[in-house]
Amino acid sequence: MANKEHLAIFEKGIDYWNRWRRENPSIRPDLSEALINDFDFSGINFSQVDLSGAKLIDAVFNNTNFSQAYLSETNFSRSILMGANLSRTILNEAILNKSDFTGSNFQWAYMVRTRALDTNFSGANLTGVCIEDWHINSSTQLDGVICNYVYRRQKKRERYPSSGNFAPGEFAKLFQKSLETVDLIFRNGIDWDAFAYSFKKLEVENQGGQLDVQSIEKKGDGVLLVRVAVAPDADKAKIYNDFMQGYEFAAKTLEAQYQARLEDKDKVIVRQEAQINRLFDIVEQQGSVQKALAENPRKVSNTNIINSQLASGLVDAINVESQQIGGNIHNNNA
Structure with missing residues (x-):
C-alpha cells in the first residue's frame, strides 16, 4: 500500500x-x-x-x-x-x-x-x-x-x-516474426506426463488454435525452452498462463501419486525382507537337522518326517515370496 x-x-x-x-x-x-x-x-x-x-x-x-x-x-x-x-x-x-x-x-x-x-x-x-x-x-x-x-x-x-x-530494423523484423510462437521455460526439468496433460487440455480449450511444439532447446543450468507455434492472432499471454496453470496442477497431482507409489513400494520391500529372513531361518533349521543326523544318527527319530516338514515349509515360503515379487518359482519334484 x-x-x-x-x-x-x-x-x-x-x-x-x-x-x-x-x-x-x-x-x-x-x-x-x-x-x-x-x-x-x-x-x-x-x-x-x-x-x-x-x-x-x-x-x-x-x-x-x-x-x-x-x-x-x-x-x-x-x-x-x-x-x-x-x-x-x-x-x-x-x-x-x-x-x-x-x-x-x-x-x-x-x-x-x-x-x-x-x-x-x-x-x-x-x-x-x-x-x-x-x-x-x-x-x-x-x-x-x-x-x-x-x-x-x-x-x-x-x-x-x-x-x-x-x-x-533487425530487432523489429526478428521479434515480429516471433509473434507466432509462445516460449515455455522450465528451470527444473520437465515432467513430460504433466506437459502432455496440459498441452492436450490447451488443445481442447483452443479448438482450431493451431498449437504445435516447434522446438525444444537446452539453455544451460538445467533450463529447457519449449517453443510452441500458435495462430498469428492467438492471445499468447492467455495461452502461456493457461498452459502453466495446467502444468503445475498436473505436476502436483502426479507428485502425490509418485509419493504414494513409493510408500507402497517401501511396504512391499519390508514384506519381502521378512519373507527372505524366514527362508534363511528354514534353511538354518534344515542345516541343523542334517548336522544332528550326521553326528548322532541313532538319537534323532522320525528323520524323514522332520525333513519333509522343513522342505514343505521352504517350498511354501518360496511360493509366497514368488507371488509377492511377481516371480514364477515352482517345485519341480511335486
Whole structure:
C-alpha cells in the first residue's frame, strides 16, 4: 500500500510534488497500489518511485521521468508516455496494453513477463532491455525501434545477438516474426506426463488454435525452452498462463501419486525382507537337522518326517515370496 504521507503530497499537484522531490532527494516515495488515472501528469518526476501494483490507466505521462522506478505489476493500460524516461525501471509483469511509448527510453529496463499487446514502441530505445517471457502481438508497433541488443534472461544472461549489435530494423523484423510462437521455460526439468496433460487440455480449450511444439532447446543450468507455434492472432499471454496453470496442477497431482507409489513400494520391500529372513531361518533349521543326523544318527527319530516338514515349509515360503515379487518359482519334484 502507498505511504499515506507520500500519497497526500502527490495529490497536491505536479508542481508541489516535483518541488518536494527536489527538496528531499534522498527519499524514495512509495505510491504502490495507488490509483492514478484519467489525468495529464506530463513532466512529473517519478524517478525511483515505487509504483508496484499501481493503476496508471488512461493517463498521460509525456516526457515523464520514470528512471529506476519500481513498476512491477503496474497497469499502464491505454496510457500515453511519449518521450518518457523509463531507463533501468523494473517493469516485471506490468501491463502496457494499448499504451503509447513513442520515443520513450527503456534502456536496461526489466520487462519480464510484461504484457505489451497493441502497444506502440515506435522510435523507443530498447537497448539492453531484459525481455524474458514478454508478450506482444501483431498490433504491437516496433517501427523505428532503437535497439543494439537485448537479454532473454534476467541478470544480463542470454544476450541477443550473442556478439555485436542488431542492424537497423533487425530487432523489429526478428521479434515480429516471433509473434507466432509462445516460449515455455522450465528451470527444473520437465515432467513430460504433466506437459502432455496440459498441452492436450490447451488443445481442447483452443479448438482450431493451431498449437504445435516447434522446438525444444537446452539453455544451460538445467533450463529447457519449449517453443510452441500458435495462430498469428492467438492471445499468447492467455495461452502461456493457461498452459502453466495446467502444468503445475498436473505436476502436483502426479507428485502425490509418485509419493504414494513409493510408500507402497517401501511396504512391499519390508514384506519381502521378512519373507527372505524366514527362508534363511528354514534353511538354518534344515542345516541343523542334517548336522544332528550326521553326528548322532541313532538319537534323532522320525528323520524323514522332520525333513519333509522343513522342505514343505521352504517350498511354501518360496511360493509366497514368488507371488509377492511377481516371480514364477515352482517345485519341480511335486
